[in-house]
Amino acid sequence: MQCALHVTNRVHSVNLALRSDRIFIHFENCQNLIKDLEQVTWDEGQIKKSENPLLTHLSDALGYLIHYLYPFKPKVKAGMGKKRIVALIA
Numbered sequence: 001m002q003c004a005l006h007v008t009n010r011v012h013s014v015n016l017a018l019r020s021d022r023i024f025i026h027f028e029n030c031q032n033l034i035k036d037l038e039q040v041t042w043d044e045g046q047i048k049k050s051e052n053p054l055l056t057h058l059s060d061a062l063g064y065l066i067h068y069l070y071p072f073k074p075k076v077k078a079g080m081g082k083k084r085i086v087a088l089i090a
Contacts, residue, residue, distance in 0.1 A: 009074075
């Protein structure tokens with residue numbers, strides 16, 4: 001479960017960084033990274049690898065860097081013995 005949570009948080013970190021313009025991907029110099037990001041998808045709580053497994057290494061590397069620089073921090077509210085995410089904080 002901890003591993004899946006780490007992957008989920010890493011994906012959220014990348015999505016938030018892209019949406020908030022914290023990172024810029026240079027179109028001409030990063031063609032393989034762009035292709036990778038276009039082909040790797042999120043399905044049922046896990047990363048769905050593309051048909052070419054070599055491509056996923058680039059998005060994984062980007063994810064680790066972005067998550068290190070801009071970690072996803074879910075705001076968690078405890079209640080009734082359970083934790084639940086109530087907001088996303090970048």
